[in-house]
Amino acid sequence: MMLVGSMVTLGRPRRYVSEDKRINMGKIEMAEGIKDKVAIIGMGCTEFGELWNKSAEDLMVDAFKECIEDAGVEKKDIQAAWLGVHFEEQSVGKGATSLALTLKLPFIPVTRVDNFCATGTEALRGACYAVASGAYNIALALGVEKLKDTGYGGLPGFRNLMGPKNTLIMPKFTAPGAFAMMATKYFAVYGLSPDEGKRMLSKVSVKSHHNGALNPKAHLRREVTEEQIMNAPIIAWPLGLFDCCGVSDGSAAAIVTRADMTKNFRADPVYIKSLQIALSSGEELMYTKWDGAHVETGYRAGALAYNEAGIKDPRKEVSMAEVHDCFSITEAVTMEDLQFSLRGRVKDDIEAGRFNLDGEQPIQPDGGLKCFGHPIGASGLRMMYEMYKQLQGKAQQPERQLKNPKIGLTHNMGGFPAMNVVSVAIVGL
Amino acid sequence: MNHNTIFLSVGFLGTFPAPGENAVANYDEDTLSMAVAADIDCLSGMERERVDGLYLATTSQPYLLRQNSAIVATALDLQPGIRTADFVGSTKAGTSALLSACDAVKGETSSSILVCASDCRLSKPGSSQEPLYGDGAAALLVGRDDVIATFEGSYSVSYDFPDRWRAAGEKFEHAWEDRFIRDEGYARMIPEVISGLLKKYNLNINDFAKMAYPCLYAREHSAIAKRLGIEAGRIQDTLLDKIGDTGSASPLMMLAAALEDAKPGDNILVVSFGNGGDALFFKVTEGIKRLADRRGVKKNLASKKELASYEKYLAFRNLAPMDLGMRAEESVRTPMSTLFRERKSILSLCGSKCKRCGTPQYPAQRVCVNPDCGAVDEMESYRFSDKNGIIFTYTGDNLAASIDPPAIYGFVDFEGGGRFWFDLTDCDLDSVKVGMPVQMTFRRRYVDDASGVYGYSWKATPIRV
Numbered sequence: 001m002m003l004v005g006s007m008v009t010l011g012r013p014r015r016y017v018s019e020d021k022r023i024n025m026g027k028i029e030m031a032e033g034i035k036d037k038v039a040i041i042g043m044g045c046t047e048f049g050e051l052w053n054k055s056a057e058d059l060m061v062d063a064f065k066e067c068i069e070d071a072g073v074e075k076k077d078i079q080a081a082w083l084g085v086h087f088e089e090q091s092v093g094k095g096a097t098s099l100a101l102t103l104k105l106p107f108i109p110v111t112r113v114d115n116f117c118a119t120g121t122e123a124l125r126g127a128c129y130a131v132a133s134g135a136y137n138i139a140l141a142l143g144v145e146k147l148k149d150t151g152y153g154g155l156p157g158f159r160n161l162m163g164p165k166n167t168l169i170m171p172k173f174t175a176p177g178a179f180a181m182m183a184t185k186y187f188a189v190y191g192l193s194p195d196e197g198k199r200m201l202s203k204v205s206v207k208s209h210h211n212g213a214l215n216p217k218a219h220l221r222r223e224v225t226e227e228q229i230m231n232a233p234i235i236a237w238p239l240g241l242f243d244c245c246g247v248s249d250g251s252a253a254a255i256v257t258r259a260d261m262t263k264n265f266r267a268d269p270v271y272i273k274s275l276q277i278a279l280s281s282g283e284e285l286m287y288t289k290w291d292g293a294h295v296e297t298g299y300r301a302g303a304l305a306y307n308e309a310g311i312k313d314p315r316k317e318v319s320m321a322e323v324h325d326c327f328s329i330t331e332a333v334t335m336e337d338l339q340f341s342l343r344g345r346v347k348d349d350i351e352a353g354r355f356n357l358d359g360e361q362p363i364q365p366d367g368g369l370k371c372f373g374h375p376i377g378a379s380g381l382r383m384m385y386e387m388y389k390q391l392q393g394k395a396q397q398p399e400r401q402l403k404n405p406k407i408g409l410t411h412n413m414g415g416f417p418a419m420n421v422v423s424v425a426i427v428g429l
Numbered sequence: 430m431n432h433n434t435i436f437l438s439v440g441f442l443g444t445f446p447a448p449g450e451n452a453v454a455n456y457d458e459d460t461l462s463m464a465v466a467a468d469i470d471c472l473s474g475m476e477r478e479r480v481d482g483l484y485l486a487t488t489s490q491p492y493l494l495r496q497n498s499a500i501v502a503t504a505l506d507l508q509p510g511i512r513t514a515d516f517v518g519s520t521k522a523g524t525s526a527l528l529s530a531c532d533a534v535k536g537e538t539s540s541s542i543l544v545c546a547s548d549c550r551l552s553k554p555g556s557s558q559e560p561l562y563g564d565g566a567a568a569l570l571v572g573r574d575d576v577i578a579t580f581e582g583s584y585s586v587s588y589d590f591p592d593r594w595r596a597a598g599e600k601f602e603h604a605w606e607d608r609f610i611r612d613e614g615y616a617r618m619i620p621e622v623i624s625g626l627l628k629k630y631n632l633n634i635n636d637f638a639k640m641a642y643p644c645l646y647a648r649e650h651s652a653i654a655k656r657l658g659i660e661a662g663r664i665q666d667t668l669l670d671k672i673g674d675t676g677s678a679s680p681l682m683m684l685a686a687a688l689e690d691a692k693p694g695d696n697i698l699v700v701s702f703g704n705g706g707d708a709l710f711f712k713v714t715e716g717i718k719r720l721a722d723r724r725g726v727k728k729n730l731a732s733k734k735e736l737a738s739y740e741k742y743l744a745f746r747n748l749a750p751m752d753l754g755m756r757a758e759e760s761v762r763t764p765m766s767t768l769f770r771e772r773k774s775i776l777s778l779c780g781s782k783c784k785r786c787g788t789p790q791y792p793a794q795r796v797c798v799n800p801d802c803g804a805v806d807e808m809e810s811y812r813f814s815d816k817n818g819i820i821f822t823y824t825g826d827n828l829a830a831s832i833d834p835p836a837i838y839g840f841v842d843f844e845g846g847g848r849f850w851f852d853l854t855d856c857d858l859d860s861v862k863v864g865m866p867v868q869m870t871f872r873r874r875y876v877d878d879a880s881g882v883y884g885y886s887w888k889a890t891p892i893r894v
Binding site: 156 | 754755756761764768771775790791792798799821822825827828829830835838839840842846847849852864875884886887
């Protein structure tokens with residue numbers, strides 16, 4: 001784009017799309033999209049947890065071994081690879097060489113991607129686009145994060161999240177604090193008292209802990225009660241300990257191929273229906289129209305993904321989802337952003353048990369970030385691993401297996417509610 | 430902080446309990462932040478654009494090299510075409526700065542000089558200075574038009590009087606025996622400088638409606654009045670038992686307090702003490718009646734908040750090592766070239782306002798944030814520091830490293846437009862509500878020990894009444 005003089009407009013002026021209006025995709029010339037062009041033929045996922053005896057490199061090898069075995073391919077068949085890692089300074093260092101060196105990939109193209117908490121999904125997106133373009137036939141996406149070498153709880157400092165300039169003007173915030181502000185605002189906008197609001201959120205965590213307790217790969221495998229959650233120490237008002245996801249180490253990987261080549265590998269591949277991301281434009285952070293009680297990018301990325309996947313009624317058509325429950329409030333708001341629940345009404349659905357393992361639309365069937373923790377680069381692929389296994393009817397522990405899921409959705413949100421990236425991936429049989 | 434709070438904690442060292450309290454800066458306040466606060470109060474109702482000089486007096490300047498007054502001027506978003514100067518090294522620096530400003534305006538080299546004196550002095554825990562010293566700042570605008578008091582004259586004495594001293598590199602000051610300071614210092618030099626002024630201008634002691642002169646020792650303060658024949662009603666309160674001795678700020682603060690109660694025609698005498706002293710003679714004009722309402726001494730004292738924990742005070746002043754967790758130990762290295770390039774954003778709290786759609790935005794943008802506008806490079810500078818706002822949302826964060834947890838921060842929606850997020854200070858979490866009105870305040874945000882840099886920027890605070 002050329003900027004000439006002072007009267008140039010960037011892009012077409014557009015109306016602010018408020019959260020209750022649907023994006024009219026009809027007026028925008030849509031690309032053909034990724035639907036059914038690429039399939040996942042193999043996945044691997046490590047146990048997640050405080051893995052004091054495993055390095056990031058160990059985790060890469062563990063995820064890769066399971067993945068390649070599941071896909072039934074050999075290392076030499078992989079033509080390109082994408083590595084997702086966010087806090088590289090904590091573990092593998094910069095660039096993509098860590099993946100190539102660790103797996104001894106034979107001089108193939110390897111690319112490292114980072115896009116906050118959507119990093120794992122970005123690795124998958126890179127691999128899928130490469131295959132869809134015809135540049136490669138088989139590609140690997142691997143996400144990894146080793147968070148437990150910092151010496152303290154929570155994520156490493158956000159000091160440079162927005163670069164040194166912003167560090168000089170912004171509060172020394174943490175992730176719980178940044179998301180707690182959305183809970184404060186959600187309660188205020190929808191007239192919930194702190195007690196009512198916290199009670200609603202506690203049910204989100206009860207459900208995820210129930211699911212996580214059943215999952216051998218989860219980090220936190222213990223049921224908790226609403227009362228425990230309500231009475232837990234406050235991390236960032238109004239969020240308490242159990243409103244926050246864990247911090248853990250882990251890795252997950254996927255091998256993708258062109259849809260027309262899947263027969264060479266397996267009978268039950270999982271097809272990519274949509275891969276979309278949306279990033280904040282600055283309106284939420286610096287303009288005054290955002291209501292602070294929803295994530296605009298979540299709604300936008302969801303709408304783009306539904307359009308790409310041809311989904312008209314997400315509440316009915318999406319069988320299950322793994323969404324970015326870094327905090328209980330994030331999951332609650334995401335149910336509304338993804339149009340599973342009406343605006344301001346997620347409480348009704350939570351209370352009706354809609355999102356429970358045995359509900360109409362199970363959310364976090366594997367236990368979510370709540371129980372897996374959030375090794376940033378790995379999370380998106382860990383979520384996809386659960387969708388992949390559920391669609392194939394191969395969830396570990398039979399009591400976790402959902403009945404005939406058709407469409408699975410993963411959702412990552414990176415950054416904080418006022419400035420972030422959201423990815424939405426939709427897969428199906 | 431009540432003197433008894435100090436006594437209960439360090440009285441075992443042999444200090445004596447004395448009634449009263451002293452002003453203690455919050456953990457994020459220091460000499461420069463208080464100077465900015467006093468300047469903003471002083472400038473209310475005034476045109477900032479007309480200020481062509483800023484003098485800062487202090488004995489507790491954060492920087493020995495990097496002009497402290499220039500930082501204050503930048504925080505105030507004053508024009509670069511001004512004269513700035515630091516007056517340091519003595520508690521009479523406040524009156525030195527004021528005299529220099531009066532001379533410059535009289536000599537017509539400047540037309541409007543903002544003079545502020547600010548001190549936030551560290552005292553050794555358990556020292557006799559600890560309850561005597563207070564943190565504070567005062568500011569006066571010296572100009573030609575619409576003045577509230579005219580500068581009528583001055584008299585100064587200078588001695589190398591070694592009552593207190595602090596060598597380069599030292600954290601705490603040293604003091605000689607109180608009796609020496611009292612007898613050879615206050616008792617001799619205050620009468621000397623006052624008598625000198627009376628003689629110079631052929632005045633009588635009770636020609637002054639208010640006489641503001643310092644003395645750390647209350648009994649001696651009264652004795653000086655008696656010796657000079659000052660009538661009781663003409664003695665200006667030293668504020669020692671309410672604020673404490675604010676060092677270089679003390680005489681200016683007493684002058685500000687005297688002006689709050691003054692009527693046209695009053696003569697006011699202001700005296701400083703420190704290596705001798707200065708006496709300044711002002712005459713109040715009719716202009717005092719037209720002066721816009723401001724916080725001044727009275728309102729600030731009326732909205733004080735008690736610090737009941739001496740341990741917290743030690744932590745705030747970094748007088749005792751506190752464990753803030755490893756999260757607090759992540760190193761920052763302040764990029765100075767960034768700091769300079771972005772000074773309008775960081776120190777002046779200026780953003781931009783779109784000339785096409787009128788949307789204020791912070792930090793300054795080149796591409797308008799209003800999605801319906803989209804203008805590029807059609808911005809003008811827009812100052813947010815003097816705009817109030819409301820809390821859009823907030824949290825109290827117990828995980829974030831803070832010397833005063835929880836770290837309270839939130840989004841502010843500014844009146845007239847614009848939104849950003851800021852730390853909140855001078856408040857308790859329980860008192861913060863969505864929709865609560867706030868104003869902006871300049872604070873020290875961090876200390877970058879490795880670079881020797883004090884990081885300043887703006888925070889939001891509930892509007893003080």
